Amino acid sequence: MYVAVKGGERAIDAAHDWLDRARRGPPDQPALDSAQIRDQLSIGTARVMAEGSLYDPDLAALAIKQARGDMIEAIFLIRAYRTTLPRFGASLPVDTAAMQVKRRISATFKDAPGGQILGPTFDYTHRLLDFRLMADGELPADPPALPEAAPDQVPHILSFLNRDGLIEDAPADDAAPPDLTREPLELPADRPLRLQALARGDEGFLLGLAYSTQRGYARNHAFVGELRIGTVAVEMDIPELGFSIDLGEVELTECETVNQFKGSKTEPAQFTRGYGLTFGQTERKAIAMALVDRALRWRELGEDDQGAPAQDQEFVLSHCDNIQATGFLEHIKLPHYVDFQAELELVRRLRAGTADAAKEAAE
């Protein structure tokens, strides 16, 4: 006699035990310390903070450890934690012009006040596996000293263009932005909401979309006007005190692109802007975000809808979140016996109908 399969609960418990052991690896190896992940896999930690929308390097490192290095799983852990945190208020807008930069480059000007600072970049490394790292991972015996700290205020390169009216103005706006995590996404979305969604969007998805614009799917001729990475102070206004207090600092990557110009017979030609801002050292993401932001601005800049994926805000915003995407993608692993059975019955019935019809036709 057939007995329905039972034991789901025991199976889950056993799977979780196995998962714990697999995560730990062989016990004769030292366990990873989450501080090591935070400090030695810092770019991975930054991605988890950026897409997890929570600036906390320690928790991001813990999430990477717990997720066995599965970045999207780590981002998910951070998001699920973040959503339970009480809100005490909103910070003041961070002032990226006051960023303490560790990296600052411009592709549009050879030199500019503040200079070009390469910082800790892979850009000019030869991508050759360094087998010394496998052996001991120590620094060369006599490493050169780190450069002096950069000056406190490094002006934005695009502000030089703006001074001459060569690029569209981007005036400060005191309007409170909507909060994607507290209100359902409503379409069409304005730029603050779009930027918010892109800032937590999947790096790979945005990379692919940004790349598609470069290959002609809504090309917008982007130059990296400036890319800067560094720390900024986070401040919050305390109405009871009558002044703002310093909450600490966060590391950010900011990318401003200079894009193809607009203009007409009556309006002088002007470059346009794309913008990317992300937590941590996440420059691929910030550049991709700026390109996609610019592509999504086609309507306000009076450009044509070319039908390109990167121009379609409903497509981009509905699909850029990797936690939504992975959940729905992976849910097809769950049992679907019932709907599959319904389909099975239907296909059998339709096939039987076709067979009958063929028989009649033959007779």
Add this chain to the structure above:
Amino acid sequence: MTDQAYNFAYLDEDTKRMIRRAILKGLAVPGYQVPFASREMPMPYGWGTGGVQVTAATLRPDDVLKVLDQGADDTTNAVSIRKFFQRTASVATTESTGGATVIQTRHRIPETPLTEDQILVYQVPIPEPMRFLEPRETETRRIHALADYGLMQVRLYEDIARHGEIATSYAYPVEVAGRYVMDPSPIPKFDNPKMSDCPAIQLFGAGREQRIYAVPPYTQVVSLDFDDHPFVASKAEHECAICGSGDSYLDEVITDDAGGRMFVCSDTDYCARRAEGGAA
């Protein structure tokens, strides 16, 4: 034992208030999808986060909760969701349809008729019945605003032209209270008639898609069809091999590698009760 690190039923009170307001508007406009600011839950989107949020905002401490998936209480995700509420809300749980006050379900409506004292919470993957005809939210919103459901009629009619019948076997679209076309979630169309004139409150949660909708008790829910091709709530033409039921929805089970198969009730609670009662 409640996990003290979290609020009753996990969600914070602000979030529950927001969800509760959406549920009430959903009941006031039956079948209309109310947008809500779905939260990131500690389980993946697509795995019942909408249903879990609706259940969390609905539960009282004295509730008796039943969770089923594919008709069974012991499917892994049903086990996982039940454990979540045992841990965060300390509610009693049951596998008995009749003994539950709140039932969260994925893909089935229990065979045992529901009562006025029950709330049925559906997990919904894609709440928009028009989504596969029109992927754009901006457009489907207009369709619902104008009750301009011609596109759906055309699709159903094309099915008949091609296959001789409406080739939709689950998530079969319904019209609620004479106004909104609604996705009943991926239940087999066999279950559709149970939604209509049902004594229980039916609530639907779609977490990833950020929508909540509802069917109040004793509300007319009509499966879309044509006069010359009426809706049929079909199932496998067999009887359950365990309890002998001839009118419950059946799962097909492959028993060997030579084409052997058998049919058993999808609703395990219903089947076990019948088998114990000697109904077979």
Add this chain to the structure above:
Amino acid sequence: MNELSGGFADPAIESAIAFRAILKVTARPGRVETLTGHSGPAPISSAAAAVLLVLVDRTTPLHLAGDHDNPALRQWIAFHCGAPVVAAEEAVFALGSWAALTPLDRFAIGTPEYPDRAATLIVDGHDFDAKPAELRGPGIKGKAKLALPERKAFIANRARFPLGWDTFFCGGDRLAALPRSTEVR
């Protein structure tokens, strides 16, 4: 007991219990439930106080009509709910006697795209013993009865379904609801 008392002592549990009463009356128009144990400054009833505590917060602008717009009640609402007090046109919730809430065309009825963006009226001081009207529609098996302050306004409200406001009736510890989907005869 002071002017700020009467809120939830255990918000998660008490609001869960009170919400189920609110859910029940909304899902079953005509049904009357009791909500005890909550209170606010006069003239708010304990049922209306419970509805505010369960549903109203910083994100839901509230209109106070007539005698319900008084300093003590404003203070109580600011403390327990934090809802901004606004004009009728901007209100997500409105609280007052039936007479004070009129004219009703001031309240949001939603839009064809978003019919949920409609006001919820909390009619306080409701006389549950007034002449009952006959109700039909979703949530009702056959027909139901409920005392209403008038019928005309509800018939007109139903006529524009799916647009329209939704109503709670509160009096003492008693609560009932009339969502816009209900036909009044």
